Amino acid sequence: MSLVRKVGATLGAAALSSFLAGGASAVDLQFFFPVAVGGKAAETIEELTNEYAAANPGVNIDAVYAGSYQDTVTKTLTAVRGGTPPQLAVILSVDMFTLIEEDAIVSFDEVSKGDTEWLKAFYPSFMENSQTGGKTYGIPFQRSTPVLYWNKEAFAEAGLDPNTPPASWEEMVEFGKKLTKKDANGNVTQWGVRIPSSGFPYWLFQGFTTQNDVILANSDGNMTNFDDPKVVEALDFMIDLSKEHGVMQPGIIEWGATPKAFFEGQTAMMWTTTGNLTNVRDNAPFDFGVAMLPAHQRRGAPTGGGNFYIFKDSTDEQKAASLDFIKWISAPEQAARWTIATGYVAPRPDAWETDLMKKYVADFPAALVARDQLEHAVAELSTYQNQRITTIFNDALEAAITGKSTPEQALKEAQMQADRILKAYR
Amino acid sequence: MTHSFDRALNTVGAWVLALVWFLPLIYAIWTAFHPGAYATRFDLLAPLTVENFVNAWNAAPFARYFLNTVMLVTFILIGQFVLCTLAAYAFARYAFPGKSILFTLVLLQLLVMPDILIVENYVTMRRLDLVDTIAAIGLPYIASGFGIFLLRQTFKTVPKELEEAARVEGAGPLTVLWKVYVPLAKPTYLAYGLVSVSHHWNNFLWPLIVTNSVETRPVTVGLSVFSAVDQGIDWSIITAATLMTSGPLLIAFLLFQRQFVQSFMRAGIK
DSSP: OOHHHHHHHHHHHHHHHHHTSSSSEEEEEEEOOOOOOOOHHHHHHHHHHHHHHHHHHTEEEEEEEEEEEHHHHHHHHHHHHTOOSEEEEEHHHHHHHHHHHOOOEEEEHHHOOOOOOOGGGSSSSHHHHEEEETTOOOOOEEEOOEEEEEHHHHHHHHTTTTTOOOOHHHHHHHHHHOOOEOTSSSSSEEEEEEEEOSOOOOHHHHHHHHTTTTOOOTTTTOOOTOOOOHHHHHHHHHHHHHHHHHOSSSSSOOSHHHHHHHHHHSEEEEEEEGGGGHHHHHOOOSOOOEOOOBSSSSOOEEEEEEEEESSSSHHHHHHHHHHHHHHTTSHHHHHHHHHHHHOOOSSSSSGSSSSSHHHHHHHOTTHHHHHGGGGGGGGOOOOTHHHEEEEEEEEHHHHHHTTTSOHHHHHHHHHHHHHHHHGGGO | OOHHHHHHHHHHHHHHHHHHHHHHHHHHHHHHHHHHHGGTOOTTTTOOHHHHHHHHHTTTTTTHHHHOOOOOHHHHHHHHHHHHHHHHHHHHHHHTHHHHHHHHHHHHHSSOOOOGHHHHHHHHHHHTTTTHHHHHHHHHHOOOHHHHHHHHHHHSOOOOHHHHHHHTTOOOOHHIIIIIHHHHTTTHHHHHHHHHHHHHHOOOHHHHHHOOOOOOOOOOHHHTTOOOOOGOOOOOHHHHHHHHHHHHHHHHHHHHHHHHHHHHHHHHHO
């Protein structure tokens, strides 16, 4: 008897809530998200989706952890081809062209039905990777940019001003030489700088090319610029950090082990993503500073990270609900919370004006560096057939870094291979 | 003289290989039981801790994941045993039209990388309405070409006289299979079972793709939470989680070590 009553009550409540939601039955959304920054990020995403669901009883969001960025795009594309795409997902901004080619996503212009004013709230440098052909396909969410972290104690010890990071390539070499320490046998115990190059070397290398005032790919995603003399020059410089100047460990340097090497004093400076900010803040046993990457012809850095996408094969109701959710989670208040939890760069200026964020940066001004660098940032390398093109480019960089090929030769070959693939898209 | 020298060389070689194989495990054990600060530094007196295990355990619903993985490998193993036994028996002892073509198709499966079939498998699972179930993770692996091939080869070595004797006693084909072939192929079952269980215990990509909820996902998906490249790798917690997830397999192997080694020798998988 009591069970029947309970079921009845639940049904009544469900009916009531769906009535309140406009008479329609609840909209179910499936949301795939990757985690690239440790367990806390997954918790925060679930917290935010639950909060949204609580405030919007007409919408059920099933937030599905989908592995790394790479796994997430694989899982999503499999689901798309299998006929059960998620309604929305966070996927690398550089996978935009791939998703368009698969005909998997819809533009926000279409879903917003002409009301595109809200898209202007985001930083233009983050939108570069989110728009093509005059349409917006992605909304910046967990976006990052590489910055330079430096160990203030090591700087003081080397006789440098602990509060002045290197501002140019020349200064980075000069400081690096002072910071590189050797033991009695001539083995290096502390390197000047560490710029990881395993897995996806193109990303940090794009810092060098941007600073050398050259762009790696056009915004239509069908033309690369790998063998430009300025790109060769940038690669020469990166390799010379080890070969010529001896301020960086030679060979391929691991990404994953980089923060740890910094904490343990194996390097006095490191280039890595702002996604690491919270980690460094929690774990560095010394006073550290965060700076923009050093400049050469100009200042510059790529952006990186993931965007929200809405998938085509959903009902109009689902698309509208996805849009509403994305608008909510990328709104200033939520963006600020996400930034504080992870270290990602809040993708819109007004998020930095919220009280929460003001309190955070007052306490931790280093968080502002990435934001200020956005003014100089460019789109991350992204083309059609992005996986293949970046693999070609990464292989070329690795061949040059390990000395298997000269930078010029490696880049020339990479350009030829890229041309062959991209010809079909011009 | 040369004989004892030979022997010494063998022993030394075995020890070196064993150590090389064992080093990562030793490192994992060392790192997992010490605070993060000692991850890359060796200090005999470093304080011991189980905190890494506690943190790892709490980072994902591992209890549920373990249950799922156990259900998954059991389901796959039973399915494979039943299906492969029946198929292998047919291929080994019966003549029927199209036998060699069918057997070639089974062998062909050994040459195809399972990763290529992910999309196709996904579509099939969706048609069966099984996406996000443990069955969906296991089904594509049940008709194992390797298992059929291995058992067929084993069944072929069984002397025909044994089968004939059983037939004389009035046993039907299934009784013969159950009473004669299966008992004689025990070492093969054990060896194949080990390979199958450890493979599916460690499988990651397909389960990640075809499942969405905590109720169906295996431990490997839980483990992947720790490999967050953007933030740098915390070796202590990763090694703790790795030991934790591979622990049951390691312990099982150590317990049944003798049987396993013997069955591998007999089954000819080396």
